Amino acid sequence: MASRLLLQNLSKRHLLRSTFASRSASTLVLAEHEGGSIKAQSLSAVVAANSLSQDNPVSLLLAGSGSSLHQAAEKAATCHPSISQVLVADSEKFAYPLAEPWAKLIQLVQLKGDYSHVIATSDSFGKNILPRAAALLDVSPVTDVVDINGPRQFIRPIYAGNALCTVRYTGANPCMLTVRSTSFPVRPISVDSKSGGASISEVDLSTLDEDSVGKSRFMKLSSQDTGRPDLGSAKIVVTGGRALKSAENFKMIEKLAEKLGAAVGATRAAVDAGFVPNDLQVGQTGKIVAPELYMAFGVSGAIQHLAGMKDSKIIVAVNKDSDAPIFQVADYGLVGDLFEVIPELLEKLPEKK
């Protein structure tokens, strides 16, 4: 079934391409890969592409160098039925996510492929690269889209999520978007592996404009490998604020997260006080999360923090101050001392399966 659909799609595309100079809709998705697989967030961009229009073949652009790139390309080719093509750019220039060569690459691929849309996820990777590529193509991008109302109408939060703005794109092709991955959840899809999936082709880099490439160099990445689930995609997030008082006390939050199989988040106050590294910050300027369960301990609930978590399904707040604004968004509130509540939770919570 899937293979027949795929064939239908392919022939339709072929027809369109030969009949019209430009196709009605076709999307280029900028994907990230790691350790030989494409990242889960990148699939959210494919899901977003699907809601642009019915007939919308998706080309996935993967860049990097070496065998893990080609491994990721092969996996990507069979991971989602609407991916019709995987474009692979293999060069040392793409070994690190530097904006300069990557933006040039998008420009190159767009000029060849004439896509109607170019999509990336609005993580630090997409936000760094996509606007640069948009300026090279002389179009205005739309940041952090949370909903799509047709091929050229989008909804995005402004003012730290305190207002939702519906915008219509009236500019030239391509329409460039970064999408919030938590707003386009990926449902498990079974792809008929026998169909062979999408075609994989190498991008011809001989015409890659060298102009601004080489003016930046990657030095190092210092990351914290905690073994806990990724904050951006975790089902449960346990967050601590300033009230934890010290890095030592913050370990209680980590213990609780471990027990629940959850990711750990923090407020800006907790990061600034040095309790945890900054990549755990949730909020307007940190990460935006929307887990099934968000538990906030000692978090007052400033608008900048709420911007990053108020789309969570269930919010639990534990705070000594019954007037804390966090209680206005919490589904379940507990007014109490977190130094008593957390140990009790640790003791009484059921073991995770």
Added chain:
Amino acid sequence: MKIMVAVKRVVDYAVKIRIKPDKSGVETQNVNMSMNPFCEIALEEALKIKESGLAKEVVAVTMGPSNCVDTLRTGLAMGADRGIHVEAARDLVPLSVAKVLKKLVEVENPGLLILGKQAIDDDCNQTGQMIAALLGWPQGTFASKVVLDKEKQVATVDREVDGGLETLCLDLPAVITTDLRLNQPRYATLPNIMKAKSKPIKRYTPEELNVEIKSGLEVVQVTEPPKRKAGVILSSVDELIDKLKNEAHVI
């Protein structure tokens, strides 16, 4: 070296915003406005670089209606040497801002351009990347540490990325956008506020700079985000565990 800093006038971060009844936008009349927090950080960094002897002059730039001059004066009071105001009637999209900035860079020839990573009103996070592209300069976005090497003409920038901290080395001239943790902006002192009144501000219009202002985007409507249903206050940990297990089914 000269450093150019772009600053934006926005609704103060502490203001609880109101949406206009006709849904055309957010109410900005009679609302407390101030310099975008990330722009303050950008300006602070430029001033620090100047104070360390690595730059001679800091030029603050803003775009928008005439009242944006207030923001420029704040920047001058913090320590910027002079200001440039590009008078534009309506809100400019980041691409237009980047095009205007490009023209100003051609006039002023700065060795470094520093911007905030995003404005807290439109939350776009685009302008710095776009101006870097138009100039063909390297970019260091979301910077939490900047070290300049005058001899080698490079900037080493620590960037806040999703996985942690990334360090890049950029050839100058370059564009840097600032993250919250880069520094703690200074307050303008009263004598400096007085002094700022006599510092020069140059005015341009987009037409004078030969920039065509097009948007490519049209705001259809601005609405309230959906309100969350009122929650309940529980009395004990046991009750909380019970609710999470049997009502919300999340653990």
